[in-house]
Amino acid sequence: xxxxxxxxxxxxxxxxxxxxxxxxxxxxxxxxxxxxxxxxxxxxxxxxxxxxxxxxxxxxxxxxxxxxxxxxxxxxxxxxxxxxxxxxxxxxxxxxxxxxxxxxxxxxxxxxxxxxxxxxxxxxxxxxxxxxxxxxxxxxxxxxxxxxxxxxxxxxxxxxxxxxxxxxxxxxxxxxxxxxxxxxxxxxxxxxxxxxxxxxxxxxxxxxxxxxxxxxxxxxxxxxxxxxxxxxxxxxxxxxxxxxxxxxxxxxxxxxxxxxxxxxxxxxxxxxxxxxxxxxxxxxxxxxxxxxxxxxxxxxxxxxxxxxxxxxxxxxxxxxxxxxxxxxxxxxxxxxxxxxxxxxxxxxxxxxxxxxxxxxxxxxxxxxxxxxxxxxxxxxxxxxxxxxxxxxxxxxx
Amino acid sequence: xxxxxxxxxxxxxxxxxxxxxxxxxxxxxxxxxxxxxxxxxxxxxxxxxxxxxxxxxxxxxxxxxxxxxxxxxxxxxxxxxxxxxxxxxxxxxxxxxxxxxxxxxxxxxxxxxxxxxxxxxxxxxxxxxxxxxxxxxxxxxxxxxxxxxxxxxxxxxxxxxxxxxxxxxxxxxxxxxxxxxxxxxxxxxxxxxxxxxxxxxxxxxxxxxxxxxxxxxxxxxxxxxxxxxxxxxxxxxxxxxxxxxxxxxxxxxxxxxxxxxxxxxxxxxxxxxxxxxxxxxxxxxxxxxxxxxxxxxx
Numbered sequence: 001x002x003x004x005x006x007x008x009x010x011x012x013x014x015x016x017x018x019x020x021x022x023x024x025x026x027x028x029x030x031x032x033x034x035x036x037x038x039x040x041x042x043x044x045x046x047x048x049x050x051x052x053x054x055x056x057x058x059x060x061x062x063x064x065x066x067x068x069x070x071x072x073x074x075x076x077x078x079x080x081x082x083x084x085x086x087x088x089x090x091x092x093x094x095x096x097x098x099x100x101x102x103x104x105x106x107x108x109x110x111x112x113x114x115x116x117x118x119x120x121x122x123x124x125x126x127x128x129x130x131x132x133x134x135x136x137x138x139x140x141x142x143x144x145x146x147x148x149x150x151x152x153x154x155x156x157x158x159x160x161x162x163x164x165x166x167x168x169x170x171x172x173x174x175x176x177x178x179x180x181x182x183x184x185x186x187x188x189x190x191x192x193x194x195x196x197x198x199x200x201x202x203x204x205x206x207x208x209x210x211x212x213x214x215x216x217x218x219x220x221x222x223x224x225x226x227x228x229x230x231x232x233x234x235x236x237x238x239x240x241x242x243x244x245x246x247x248x249x250x251x252x253x254x255x256x257x258x259x260x261x262x263x264x265x266x267x268x269x270x271x272x273x274x275x276x277x278x279x280x281x282x283x284x285x286x287x288x289x290x291x292x293x294x295x296x297x298x299x300x301x302x303x304x305x306x307x308x309x310x311x312x313x314x315x316x317x318x319x320x321x322x323x324x325x326x327x328x329x330x331x332x333x334x335x336x337x338x339x340x341x342x343x344x345x346x347x348x349x350x351x352x353x354x355x356x357x358x359x360x361x362x363x364x365x366x367x368x369x370x371x372x373x374x375x376x377x378x379x380x381x382x383x384x385x386x387x388x389x390x391x392x393x394x395x396x397x
Numbered sequence: 398x399x400x401x402x403x404x405x406x407x408x409x410x411x412x413x414x415x416x417x418x419x420x421x422x423x424x425x426x427x428x429x430x431x432x433x434x435x436x437x438x439x440x441x442x443x444x445x446x447x448x449x450x451x452x453x454x455x456x457x458x459x460x461x462x463x464x465x466x467x468x469x470x471x472x473x474x475x476x477x478x479x480x481x482x483x484x485x486x487x488x489x490x491x492x493x494x495x496x497x498x499x500x501x502x503x504x505x506x507x508x509x510x511x512x513x514x515x516x517x518x519x520x521x522x523x524x525x526x527x528x529x530x531x532x533x534x535x536x537x538x539x540x541x542x543x544x545x546x547x548x549x550x551x552x553x554x555x556x557x558x559x560x561x562x563x564x565x566x567x568x569x570x571x572x573x574x575x576x577x578x579x580x581x582x583x584x585x586x587x588x589x590x591x592x593x594x595x596x597x598x599x600x601x602x603x604x605x606x607x608x609x610x611x612x613x614x615x616x617x618x619x620x621x622x623x624x625x626x627x628x629x630x631x632x633x634x635x636x637x638x639x640x641x642x643x644x645x646x647x648x649x650x651x652x653x654x655x656x657x658x659x660x661x662x663x664x665x666x667x668x669x670x671x672x673x674x675x676x677x678x679x680x681x682x683x684x685x686x687x688x689x690x691x692x693x694x695x
Contacts, residue, residue, distance in 0.1 A: 103491065107491070109491055109494065156677060156681070157677065157680070157681075159681070160680050160681075160684065162490070163433050163490065163494070164632070164680055164684065166433070166494070167433070167628055167629070167632060167676065167680075168676060168677065168680065170625055170628070171625060171629070171669075171672055171673040171676045171677075172673060174622075174625055174669045174672070174673070175666070175669045175670055175672070175673035177666075177669070178665065178666025178668070178669035178670075179664060179665060179666035179667070179669055179670040179673075182664075182665030182666045183665070286618060287617070287618040288502075288505070288614070288618060291435075291498050291501070291502055292502075294495060294498060295495070295498070295499065295502065298491075298492070298495045343506065343509060343510040343513070345506075346502075346505070346506030346509055346510065347503065347506040347507055347510055349502070349506070350499045350500070350501075350502040350503035350506060351499075351503055353495070353496075353499040353502075354480070354481055354496060354499045354500070354503070357485065357488070357492050357495060357496055357499070358481070358484045358485060358496075361488060361492060
């Protein structure tokens with residue numbers, strides 16, 4: 001298209017000052033490579049039958065997400081605890097997206113994300129329980145504090161890159177877990193804290209839809225951010241920070257921005273997590289949780305929102321063996337290899353991860369790419385999303 | 398105050414011996430595969446569990462149990478290299494890091510599952526009793542043995558890296574392609590490095606396990622957590638220096654003990670706070686490491 005018509009927007013940007021123009025084209029090229037939105041000259045259009053089939057699948061997906069957990073039009077009788085797991089899955093998806101901003105978009109890895117989530121949870125709990133304010137006030141405060149702590153930590157330590165930065169976040173996570181969350185006046189200590197839910201969302205079913213709404217909001221913000229100038233700058237600097245900075249992109253400022261955004265998302269997830277469990281103890285936010293957050297993001301597929309959400313949901317359900325109970329597999333697993341359901345996630349999860357990164361470096365996002373393409377009204381192509389397109393770029397080290 | 402400081406230093410040095418063992422393994426693997434090995438501490442816990450099974454459940458003699466534990470650790474190290482690191486050798490560092498974290502989590506999961514009936518375990522010490530008490534800090538024979546083993550291991554490594562096999566490892570780590578051209582099998586070198594590193598991790602596990610009761614994930618985030626201090630020790634040595642990792646481990650052990658001084662008694666988790674602040678200061682002021690003369694080329 002662009003070669004034949006000189007009046008396309010991409011051509012006209014050539015008229016801009018050279019630095020600006022180069023930056024734009026560089027960024028657009030990166031976006032295209034990632035999203036693969038531009039196809040060949042003759043776009044494929046499915047027939048009526050194809051549209052109906054796609055519509056049916058979309059309806060089925062919508063039913064699973066919206067109706068199934070609320071027991072609307074559902075053949076299963078899901079109990080309250082099952083819906084609790086669904087809420088947890090939605091919250092984990094928010095956390096996964098937050099980590100995706102960091103690992104996926106900027107290529108810096110955070111091993112202390114449980115601290116970010118924990119700060120959000122405890123600030124929100126403090127505002128609701130100790131200050132007696134509403135949940136709707138607590139979430140912005142938690143988000144602000146989460147963003148602030150990310151900004152502080154980032155400002156101090158972002159001059160380190162790659163694995164060294166990961167090490168700082170690891171130390172920060174342990175520091176938060178043992179020292180910050182050990183302050184009894186703030187967290188309520190080992191005894192924990194009982195956090196009431198917001199008015200109108202007390203029961204588990206309505207609370208699930210609240211989590212879903214937050215997830216949708218985070219997804220939307222993430223999508224819009226990545227389409228902005230800052231988002232394109234992030235993608236450029238991940239590919240090569242030196243080239244990016246020679247095009248006038250302030251590498252440090254944009255990485256810090258991504259860090260703050262990630263902190264805000266994680267705090268919102270934490271605030272919801274505090275409400276979801278209704279009983280909050282510092283022990284929840286251990287290093288193991290941070291590892292699980294990283295696993296679910298990478299297994300989901302970096303830079304692939306749908307993949308990250310699916311990966312997070314799978315890992316949230318794998319914890320405590322919920323998925324096994326839902327599928328009624330306890331008997332089979334126990335009798336064949338003697339694996340009790342509550343250890344299913346702990347044992348199978350990491351093995352799943354190792355298989356994913358050795359066989360499909362693009363994660364779930366890569367595996368579902370053919371279906372995702374088809375659902376968006378294209379031809380079914382089993383080779384969609386092959387490795388070259390989802391190449392995982394290096395952490396700067 | 399002086400007594401208290403003395404206790405902190407003595408305790409720190411003996412606690413730091415475990416960190417130094419872990420750090421030596423981390424440095425070895427970083428030099429060989431360029432990856433921060435998050436499974437390093439898990440080699441130790443796996444070895445500890447295997448030794449426990451041999452000694453307590455199967456009633457083997459102590460030395461046989463220890464050997465079994467170390468063998469299990471080495472087997473795990475070799476399996477990690479073959480099944481995870483080798484297939485991922487061309488992928489990015491973040492993928493490799495996630496891979497080793499996955500190995501650690503898988504090991505922890507299996508330990509949780511297998512120790513379900515009796516989550517908290519304890520193992521007898523090699524030699525019971527207290528060796529001596531400088532400043533009133535009780536140093537057990539177990540601590541002393543750990544320290545001696547660390548020194549022996551460090552000397553053995555120093556000698557080994559001057560032997561032909563050791564030189565081959567160093568050559569392959571510095572320039573893989575050139576090493577292959579002169580007939581060094583990079584594959585065998587990689588396996589050897591992971592085996593030695595896993596042996597060091599296993600030593601850290603079986604020697605520090607009897608000090609306390611242990612659970613699954615003991616060395617990674619349990620009571621005897623040595624993963625983060627081990628990493629910090631390795632960073633102090635600039636990630637590539639073996640003597641640096643050794644002294645770094647001892648120093649980190651002492652710094653952590655300073656967090657338990659009585660002036661910090663109002664703060665919970667003082668040790669973790671000291672470690673975090675210390676790491677920040679070191680990385681900001683001397684990112685190339687404390688014990689390195691000139692900056693290590695990237």
